[in-house]
Amino acid sequence: MKVEQISVFIENKSGRLAEVSGVLGEANVNIRALSLADTSDFGILRLIVDNSEKALSVLRDRHFTVNKTEVIGVEVPDSPGGLSSILRILDNNQINVEYMYAFVERSGSNAVIIFRFDNVDQAIAVLLKNGVNIIDGEKITSI
């Protein structure tokens, strides 16, 4: 159910993003989705890749600070109001979204949104109960 996401600390100076993607490219790791949160001093880059273990190890080798987090990928109808219906379910069940970002590729006719929750298991249960499709962790990297 859960998807492994890696996050990378990036100082806000030129060329750092290019360096991260370069390191991953050299290691033949494919980036499937990403989001960047930033302040004036630093940024946090979150990535879903096709091989998290390899990505973690090559980034650590190059002295990047990295962490692993569990997120989930949710199928959202690719039509107006699609995301809203899912957020309403979460809201009605008092589940906080820490952050979320979109997957570039679609799953069939649906869009895919990556969600980060404080309590992943509870969120999964609520979503499933409400008939929302959660994409399998194994499958998501091969979309």
Place this chain on the structure above:
Amino acid sequence: MHSESNLSTMSAHQFIWNSNAECMPREQIERLQLERLLQTLQLVSGNVPCYQNKFKDCGFQPGDLKSLDDIQDLPFTTKEDLRLNYPYGMFAVPMSDVVRIHSSSGTTGKPTVVGYTKQDISTWTELVARFMTAAGVTREDIVHIAFGYGLFTGAFGLHYGSEAIGASVIPISGGNTDKQIMIMQDYRSSALVCTPSYGLTIADRLEKKGIDPASLALRVGLFGAEPWSEQMRYELEGRLGIIATDNYGLSEIMGPGVAGDCLFKCGMHLAEDHFVFEIIDPDTGKVLPKGSRGELVITSLTKQAFPMIRYRTRDITRIHYDACECGRTLARMDKTSGRTDDMLIIKGVNVFPTQIEEVLLQIEGCQPHYQLIVDRVNNMDQLEVQVEVNEHIFFDEMKRQRQFVTEAEKRLATVLGVSAKVKLVEPSSIVRHEGKACRVIDKRKQ
């Protein structure tokens, strides 16, 4: 400079607060020093366990002191001794005789605590009145004290000195430069008391607001609490249209009043009737010949609550014994030119890198490499603490990451007494020399 032209026409003695003490013949000063030193040694060997132990360790008894030179046989007192005896272990009188507590930052988490008896406060008042008078302050002056009132000794010392002289005190305290300027304009402040860097901040603000310093009543500045250069003196004098004088003190010894400029500005006259001053080689601890540059060591001669024997100030300076044109016989010290330890003075506050280390260590999981960047932006000191992230203090959520930074900044401000910006940097980005990180980059010196 208008100070020089005025000097020729004024009687030097007009600006001496206590000519009996300040113009005493050299032999008489030394006789008085020996007599008072013996009393102080009796006091500490009877009442302060730290000194009892130190004296026992080196086999010294107060009666062994035959001449002033014998002071070299006494052990030093260091900031570490004060830390080990925190808070009141070095006091030589019962708390019932102590009327005031002040403190300054220590080398680690705990501050240094000092006490004063009634008599100590009155000595302090006298010594501040001396250097304020030497700077030309009289009962006609309106003294604008922009030092922070609180545990820091600066504001209270100058406050007492001004009142003793009979000047009018405006205890405005620090901060809010616009209000400071309004009060200077409206209340006609004539003597400014603050750190030299804050003096320049005021000059900047005046320029920005288009206020001509000549329209103010300011005529003299008494700057202290941080080291400053002759260059800065010219700048303060030129931009504020004042005579800028320096004074020296440290809370462990008394606070301001230990030494201060006369109007000839050729070194700060030392209060030798209340202290013995030595210059030592900081590495060997040996007393250096007169006139050498080295670390200043101070012994108090009249303090009751918190006597200090051979306190290592860590300040580097030189003492001049030749006659000064002002008529004072008291020797003079140069502006301090550095430290023998890694203490930084930021906005007048003593900061030790070890304090920052301790704060960072307290934050769970954090044993990071760090570096302090001290800079002066628009004449205000700024402290940035760069912290290398590691996996323990790195989060995928921005909220938690920022919380870490805010928490670190809050704790640093509490412990240091001065605000610091925390900047997270990538691992290995702090330059290391032979594996050791360079802890401090002080851009103010460049």
